[in-house]
Structure formats: structure tokens, C-alpha cells
Amino acid sequence: VRTSKTLAAIVAVAGTAMLAAACGSSGSGSGASSVNWAKVTHISASGSTDMANLVAAAEKEGQLNVITLPSNWANYGTIMKDFTAKYHIHISDAIPEGSSGQEIQAVQTEKGQKRAPDVVDVGTAFAVEGANDGLWAPYKVATWSDIPGNAKDGNGDYYADYGGYVAIGYNPAVVKVAPTSFASLTNPAYKHMIGLNNSPTTAGAAFAAVYAAALANGGSFGNIEPGIQYFANLNKIGNFVPTAIGGPTTVQNGTTPILIWWDYLLASEVSPVVKGFKIVIPSDSSYAAYYDQAISATAPDPAAARLWEEFLYSTEGQNLWLEGYARPIELSTLVANGTVNKTAYAKLPPAPSGSLKFPTDAQQASAENVVSQNWAKQVG
Amino acid sequence: MADSMTTAVAPEPEYSGARPGASRTRSDRVTKVLRTLLRWAGVLPFTAYVAAGLLAPMVAIVIYSLQPNHGGFVASRATAPTLSNFDTAVHGTYLTGLTNVLLLALVTSVVPGVFGFLIAYAIHTARRGVVLRRVVITAAGVFANFGGVPLAFLFIATLSTTGIVTGWIKTLFNFDIWDHGFSLYNPYGVALVYLYFQIPLMVLVILPALEGLRPAWREAAENLGGRSWHYWRHIGGPVLLPSFLGCVLLLFGSGLSAYATAEALTGGTIALTPIQIGSLLNGNVLAGQENLGYALGVILVVIIAVVMVGYVLLQRRAARWLR
Numbered sequence: 001v002r003t004s005k006t007l008a009a010i011v012a013v014a015g016t017a018m019l020a021a022a023c024g025s026s027g028s029g030s031g032a033s034s035v036n037w038a039k040v041t042h043i044s045a046s047g048s049t050d051m052a053n054l055v056a057a058a059e060k061e062g063q064l065n066v067i068t069l070p071s072n073w074a075n076y077g078t079i080m081k082d083f084t085a086k087y088h089i090h091i092s093d094a095i096p097e098g099s100s101g102q103e104i105q106a107v108q109t110e111k112g113q114k115r116a117p118d119v120v121d122v123g124t125a126f127a128v129e130g131a132n133d134g135l136w137a138p139y140k141v142a143t144w145s146d147i148p149g150n151a152k153d154g155n156g157d158y159y160a161d162y163g164g165y166v167a168i169g170y171n172p173a174v175v176k177v178a179p180t181s182f183a184s185l186t187n188p189a190y191k192h193m194i195g196l197n198n199s200p201t202t203a204g205a206a207f208a209a210v211y212a213a214a215l216a217n218g219g220s221f222g223n224i225e226p227g228i229q230y231f232a233n234l235n236k237i238g239n240f241v242p243t244a245i246g247g248p249t250t251v252q253n254g255t256t257p258i259l260i261w262w263d264y265l266l267a268s269e270v271s272p273v274v275k276g277f278k279i280v281i282p283s284d285s286s287y288a289a290y291y292d293q294a295i296s297a298t299a300p301d302p303a304a305a306r307l308w309e310e311f312l313y314s315t316e317g318q319n320l321w322l323e324g325y326a327r328p329i330e331l332s333t334l335v336a337n338g339t340v341n342k343t344a345y346a347k348l349p350p351a352p353s354g355s356l357k358f359p360t361d362a363q364q365a366s367a368e369n370v371v372s373q374n375w376a377k378q379v380g
Numbered sequence: 381m382a383d384s385m386t387t388a389v390a391p392e393p394e395y396s397g398a399r400p401g402a403s404r405t406r407s408d409r410v411t412k413v414l415r416t417l418l419r420w421a422g423v424l425p426f427t428a429y430v431a432a433g434l435l436a437p438m439v440a441i442v443i444y445s446l447q448p449n450h451g452g453f454v455a456s457r458a459t460a461p462t463l464s465n466f467d468t469a470v471h472g473t474y475l476t477g478l479t480n481v482l483l484l485a486l487v488t489s490v491v492p493g494v495f496g497f498l499i500a501y502a503i504h505t506a507r508r509g510v511v512l513r514r515v516v517i518t519a520a521g522v523f524a525n526f527g528g529v530p531l532a533f534l535f536i537a538t539l540s541t542t543g544i545v546t547g548w549i550k551t552l553f554n555f556d557i558w559d560h561g562f563s564l565y566n567p568y569g570v571a572l573v574y575l576y577f578q579i580p581l582m583v584l585v586i587l588p589a590l591e592g593l594r595p596a597w598r599e600a601a602e603n604l605g606g607r608s609w610h611y612w613r614h615i616g617g618p619v620l621l622p623s624f625l626g627c628v629l630l631l632f633g634s635g636l637s638a639y640a641t642a643e644a645l646t647g648g649t650i651a652l653t654p655i656q657i658g659s660l661l662n663g664n665v666l667a668g669q670e671n672l673g674y675a676l677g678v679i680l681v682v683i684i685a686v687v688m689v690g691y692v693l694l695q696r697r698a699a700r701w702l703r
Binding site for chain 2: 191192196198199200201202203204206207235241242243244245246249250253254255368369371372373374375376377379380
């Protein structure tokens with residue numbers, strides 16, 4: 001399976017690269033400029049590495065290779081279109097439906113080639129893995145200080161981009177008493193009503209829901225067991241519907257009128273099809289997870305890669321993510337500065353106060369094993 | 381038959397082309413070789429298909445299952461083979477998964493086996509049943525191939541707490557089946573859903589065996605003064621038994637490998653090996669434990685292999701009477 005995936009990735013990437021070449025995009029090369037953009041770790045206020053020179057160098061490269069960005073995911077379609085329109089830089093998106101693992105593989109296997117990915121958007125575990133393998137070029141965007149300290153690598157290897165909170169979505173037409181917290185979900189009025197999007201042994205969102213439930217019930221990032229016990233109890237009292245196909249359809253047809261999922265997916269996938277659908281972040285637990293950006297150390301278009309990050313972490317880029325229902329990492333700054341797109345912001349439930357906290361990789365891995373071993377035993 | 385054919389086309393010595401005065405034998409030989417090649421060429425696509433689609437993956441999963449899990453994504457892991465994956469596979473939740481899937485497969489092969497047999501027997505013996513027969517066989521062909529998430533959703537839409545049929549029963553009899561122990565999301569619910577495709581599958585596979593029962597045998601038994609019981613005890617039963625057991629084994633294999641339906645219904649709350657393999661290989665939660673998934677796969681392959689050998693042996697025995 002692994003080999004075939006790699007092969008598919010290579011074929012897809014090769015195809016995209018050939019297309020890009022056919023479109024007549026020019027290659028990389030610093031030309032007259034003396035700046036080696038691959039070594040630039042941040043832009044300066046003035047001089048040869050300022051924003052104007054970065055734009056000039058990136059436009060000269062005229063090409064940016066991204067990977068696994070679905071156009072209907074987090075508004076990436078518009079983001080790429082706007083970037084190209086603004087800077088006249090052609091974007092090649094390899095394997096739009098691919099996974100984080102495939103991104104890492106492409107960076108490794110296509111090293112030194114013109115079609116290799118310049119930038120990646122990966123899950124945190126994969127960003128860390130890449131950093132350990134020396135795959136990323138450290139870079140700190142101009143708004144670096146607006147990214148929370150625990151959501152970025154101190155060296156600038158990777159940095160959170162967008163994500164969201166575990167949230168409770170419900171259809172008020174069926175759910176008469178509004179749920180507010182994990183504790184409130186044990187209400188007997190919710191019999192046969194509460195679902196997850198999938199099995200927590202398979203889906204990241206469902207796993208996050210168990211983690212969040214653990215935090216609400218005396219657990220911690222190092223102890224997910226209370227979360228499993230919480231769902232075991234929910235199942236015992238008959239409130240939990242353990243179907244693995246939770247989503248817009250199961251809310252619509254009443255199988256799971258209450259659905260625990262990422263807030264941005266509830267907003268983007270369920271809200272449009274269920275009239276009056278409500279989303280709350282449980283008051284007794286706020287668990288958020290974010291994806292990460294990183295620039296490849298061997299990016300064939302180093303200036304365009306850096307300009308892309310500057311674009312994503314500008315007010316414009318951050319709002320574009322928000323318009324795709326994803327919560328940009330600098331959201332609180334946008335809100336404080338009043339630069340947030342208010343219409344888009346209103347579609348997401350208000351974020352809980354307090355700073356973001358994330359489990360360490362070791363905690364995460366250990367929690368994954370505990371859930372795999374105990375979920376069926378305790379909840380089934 | 382097959383054996384004699386193979387010897388007839390045993391490989392010829394290779395034509396050297398340097399021998400003068402042997403033109404006649406030579407052309408004979410060439411024709412013979414060509415014919416042989418032509419005969420084998422027919423099975424070439426199938427052989428290639430089996431090699432690429434079955435043998436290669438088989439070899440790959442056996443190799444992977446013997447490698448330690450790496451946890452990372454770097455491809456350099458030249459390590460000695462280990463049985464640690466198999467050790468994990470027969471402990472804890474994975475052992476429960478194997479027991480559950482074997483139990484589920486057993487129940488969902490024996491029960492539909494009996495029901496399917498009775499239905500098949502009914503339509504086989506129905507008078508003026510040509511139309512009925514055709515309808516049942518066509519329907520069985522459709523139902524037996526219905527599965528996966530769509531099937532799970534069909535049952536959720538009809539029999540879940542808000543399902544249509546649940547609603548009807550509530551309105552007609554003022555009786556909520558869900559309040560009286562019924563559930564789609566436990567092992568019984570999953571077994572019930574499996575009946576949906578297992579019973580039609582049984583009808584399809586047992587019918588040819590029933591058709592092999594000659595009316596003459598029954599007449600002969602009656603002419604000799606035998607009653608219905610005698611006929612079934614000494615003729616019908618023994619003739620059909622291998623076929624029946626063979627078909628049940630086939631259902632067993634089918635129940636063992638069904639995956640998406642159970643997953644969609646239970647969300648991993650029942651430990652079942654195929655679902656666990658899915659989590660390990662395709663999931664977004666467990667990283668770096670693929671080789672454990674391959675080890676579980678190897679165990680299922682071995683079980684299926686044993687089942688298929690049993691099926692072939694039983695079919696061979698049944699074939700004596702059904703020629």
C-alpha cells in the first residue's frame with residue numbers, strides 16, 4: 001500500500017509539474033539579485049531583504065509549488081486565486097486530496113527538482129517529524145509575534161496556521177434543551193441523540209472529542225481515560241449513538257441531532273443544510289487543534305515560498321481562511337484590531353478565553369494507544 | 381483431465397535454427413510450440429491479474445507484518461524480521477477483535493444458511509414457480525451485493541430511533557422497539573444487518589445444489605416403500621450436506637470480511653479485526669503502526685485460506701452426486 005501511494009504521489013506530482021512547465025512558467029534563479037532567499041529567515045524593514053525586494057524576487061521566480069490543498073477546504077481555492085492575481089505567480093497544486101504523510105514523502109523524494117513542494121500544510125505530528133529530519137527552512141513571518149508561543153516552533157521551522165475547537169452542534173428543532181457542556185449531555189432528554197463524526201480510533205476529530213471530554217472530566221493531556229469513561233457512561237445511559245457516519249445527513253434525518261465535531265466543519269458542512277443549526281464550544285472543555293505551515297529547506301522557489309507565507313499571515317490571508325470557516329491562528333489579533341471579517345467571524349461560535357494549550361507528541365501518541373486499546377472494551 | 385493436458389504440452393527443447401535438413405520436423409515443432417504458446421496466452425491476462433492483484437500484495441503484507449513498527453516516516457529501516465506484531469495482534473483489544481469477528485461470522489453464516497436453504501427449497505419445489513423463481517433469484521443477486529455504508533444507512537433510515545419502520549411500529553402498536561432492548565449499534569444489530577446480504581447469498585449458492593437432486597431418486601425411494609423421512613435421511617440429506625456446509629463456509633468468509641457496514645454502525649465500539657486493520661492503515665489517529673495492521677491482515681488471510689480449502693474439499697465431495 002505504501003509503495004502504491006508513493007507511486008501515485010510521484011505520478012501526480014510529475015503530471016502537475018509537466019503541466020506547469022507547459023504553461024511556460026519560468027524557473028527559479030536569483031538572477032541579478034544578490035540575495036539568497038533560501039537562507040532568509042525573516043524580512044527586514046528596509047534594505048535588500050525587505051518586502052518590496054521579496055515581492056520582486058518572488059515575481060521573478062513566477063512559480064509556487066504547493067501540495068495537497070483542496071480548493072474547497074479552508075477556502076484554499078480563493079486563497080490561491082487571490083495570490084496569483086496579486087503577484088502574478090503561477091501556483092501548481094500537487095495531489096490536492098493527498099495526506100500529510102504524502103507531503104513529507106514528496107519533500108523527501110523530489111528534493112532538488114523544480115517540481116518539488118515549496119511549502120506544506122501538515123498536521124502537527126508531521127510538522128514535528130519534518131523538523132526532526134531537517135526538512136524545513138526556518139522562517140518567521142512579519143506577524144510572527146501574533147502567533148501564540150505554544151503554536152509555533154521557536155526556531156521558526158513550523159507554525160500553526162488554522163484549525164478549530166471541538167464543538168457541540170445541535171438542531172434546535174429537535175433538541176429542545178440547548179446543550180452547553182459535556183456535563184450537560186448526560187441529560188436524559190438527549191436519549192439516542194448524541195453522535196461523533198466517526199470512530200475515535202480512526203478519525204482525528206472523534207479522537208479530539210474524546211480528548212476534550214477527558215479535559216472536562218478531570219483528565220489531562222497525559223490522561224485521556226476519563227474521556228473514554230465519559231463516552232462509556234453516555235452509551236450506558238443510552239444518549240450516545242455510536243454510528244461512524246456522523247455528519248450533515250445524520251443530523252438532518254434525526255439519527256444524531258447532536259453532533260460533536262470540529263466547530264469549523266459543523267459550520268461549513270452542517271449549518272448550510274440544517275436550518276437554525278447551533279454550534280457551541282463546551283463550557284467545561286476547550287480543546288483546539290491546528291494545522292501547521294512550513295517552508296521546504298530545498299524549495300525550488302524560495303522567494304515565492306516566503307511571499308506565500310507572508311500573504312497567508314497578512315490580515316487578508318487570515319481573513320480568507322476565516323471565510324472558509326477555518327479559525328486562523330492570529331484571529332484574536334484580528335478581533336482586537338477590528339480587522340476581522342465580521343460576517344465570517346459571526347458564523348463560528350465565540351472562542352473561549354484563555355490561551356491555547358496543546359498536548360506534547362508523547363502525550364498524544366500515548367493517548368492514541370489508550371483509545372485504540374480501550375475504546376471498544378469500555379464503550380461497546 | 382487437467383493433468384494429461386499439462387503433460388501433453390510439456391516444454392519442448394528450444395529450437396536452435398542451425399540444423400540443416402530438418403525442415404519438416406522443424407516446422408512441426410514450430411507449429412507445436414506456437415500452438416502451446418497460443419493455448420497459454422489465453423490465461424496470461426488472468427495470471428497477470430492474479431499475480432498483480434493477489435500474489436504481490438500477499439507477499440508484501442507478509443513482509444511488512446514481520447517488520448517492526450518504525451513510528452516515523454523515514455524509509456530507511458533495514459531491520460531483522462520480528463514476530464512482535466503478531467504478539468500484539470493476539471493480545472488485548474486485538475485478540476477481542478479476532479474472537480468477535482469469528483463469532484459474528486459464525487452466527488451470520490449459520491443462521492442465514494438455514495433460512496437461505498429453506499427459502500431456496502421453497503422456491504425450488506414451488507409449483508408453477510417459474511416467474512417466482514426468476515424474481516427471487518434476480519432479487520437475491522441484487523441484495524447479496526448490497527453492502528457497505530449504503531446498507532448501514534438503509535438500516536439507520538428504517539430502523540434507527542427515528543427510522544421510518546420504528547415510527548410505524550410506534551404509531552400502530554404504541555411500542556418503541558428501542559425502549560425494549562432493540563439496537564442497531566450492538567453486535568446483534570450488526571448481525572441483523574448482515575442477514576440482509578447473507579440470506580440472499582445463501583439462496584444463490586445453494587440453489588444449484590438443490591437442482592441437482594433428481595426427482596427419480598425420490599420416486600425410486602417411494603417405489604421401494606420409503607417415506608419422506610427415509611428419503612431425507614438416506615438420500616437427500618447425505619447428498620446435500622456437503623453443499624450446504626460448503627455454502628455456509630462461503631457465508632462465513634463473507635461475514636468475516638464485511639467491514640464498512642459494521643464500522644458505519646458501531647463506530648469502533650465493537651472490536652472487530654477488519655475495522656481495526658482499517659484504523660491502523662487508513663486512520664488519522666494511529667500513526668506508525670501499519671505493520672500491526674498487516675499482521676492482523678495475515679491472520680485473516682490464513683483464516684480465509686483454511687475456510688476456502690474446506691469449501692473446495694466439500695464441493696469436491698458434493699460434486700460426485702451433482703454431475
